[in-house]
Amino acid sequence: MLFDASAAEPFRPALLVVDMQEDFCPPSGSLAVEGGRDIVPLINDLLKLPFVLKIATKDHHPPGHVSFASNHPGAQPFSSTTTIVNPANARETYETRLWPNHCVAGTPGNELVPELDRAPLDHIVLKGRDPRVEMYSAFRSPLRDPPLADAVSELAERLTAAGVTHVFVVGIAGDYCVKDTALDSVSLGWRTYVIEEGTRCVGGDAGWAETVAEIQAKGVRVVRAAGPEVQS
Ligand code: VGL
Numbered sequence: 001m002l003f004d005a006s007a008a009e010p011f012r013p014a015l016l017v018v019d020m021q022e023d024f025c026p027p028s029g030s031l032a033v034e035g036g037r038d039i040v041p042l043i044n045d046l047l048k049l050p051f052v053l054k055i056a057t058k059d060h061h062p063p064g065h066v067s068f069a070s071n072h073p074g075a076q077p078f079s080s081t082t083t084i085v086n087p088a089n090a091r092e093t094y095e096t097r098l099w100p101n102h103c104v105a106g107t108p109g110n111e112l113v114p115e116l117d118r119a120p121l122d123h124i125v126l127k128g129r130d131p132r133v134e135m136y137s138a139f140r141s142p143l144r145d146p147p148l149a150d151a152v153s154e155l156a157e158r159l160t161a162a163g164v165t166h167v168f169v170v171g172i173a174g175d176y177c178v179k180d181t182a183l184d185s186v187s188l189g190w191r192t193y194v195i196e197e198g199t200r201c202v203g204g205d206a207g208w209a210e211t212v213a214e215i216q217a218k219g220v221r222v223v224r225a226a227g228p229e230v231q232s
C-alpha cells in the first residue's frame with residue numbers, strides 16, 4: 001500500500017506529476033505516448049491524498065531546442081541522435097535522442113491536459129528551458145560540470161524546504177522524464193517511488209520493463225497504487 005510506511009520513521013511524502021501535457025497525449029500530441037491520457041483519473045485520485053507537497057512539472061522548450069530533430073539538418077525524429085556538449089566545459093558531452101517539436105512555450109501542446117485536477121497542486125515546475133541542453137529530469141540536466149543555470153530547477157529546494165522524506169512519481173514518459181526524475185530524486189537522498197499504473201512509456205510495455213529493472217537497480221522502488229512492491 002502507498003501509505004504503509006513504518007511508523008518508526010518520519011513520513012512526509014511529496015507527489016510529483018511529471019509532464020502531463022497535451023503534446024505527450026493522444027489523440028493530437030506531437031510526441032503522444034500511448035495511453036498517456038488514461039492515467040489522469042488515477043493521478044487525480046492520488047492528488048486527493050495528504051501529500052505534504054503536490055508538484056506538477058512541465059516540459060517547457062523554446063522553439064530552438066536542441067532536442068528537436070527539426071533543428072538538426074537531415075535528422076529524423078525518434079531515429080536520430082545528437083551529441084550535446086556542455087557550453088561551459090567541452091569535455092562533458094552526451095548523446096541524446098531527437099524528437100518532434102514538442103511542448104514549445106506558448107503553444108497548445110505545452111498545456112497541462114485539462115482533465116488533470118490542478119486545484120490541489122502547490123507548484124508547477126518548468127524544465128527544459130535552456131535551448132542548449134536536454135532535461136528529462138525535473139531536477140537538473142545531465143550536464144553537471146558545471147551545471148547550467150537554466151537547467152537546474154527549484155524542485156530540490158522546494159522538497160527540502162517542505163521537509164519531504166519520500167517522493168512519489170507519476171506521469172509521462174515513464175522511460176524518459178519519470179525515470180530520470182526518479183533517479184535524481186533517489187540520488188539526492190529522497191526515498192523514491194514510481195507508481196506503476198501512474199505512468200506510460202514512449203517504448204510501451206517493453207520500455208517500462210527495461211526502466212523498472214534499471215531504476216530498481218539504482219534504488220527506486222516501483223509500487224502499485226494498491227498492492228505490494230513490484231519485483232522484476
Ligand atoms: C520527455 C521526450 C522529450 C518526457 C520530454 O517528458 O518524458 N520525453 N522531452
Ligand code: ZN
Pocket residue numbers: 059061067102103128
Ligand atoms: Zn522535451
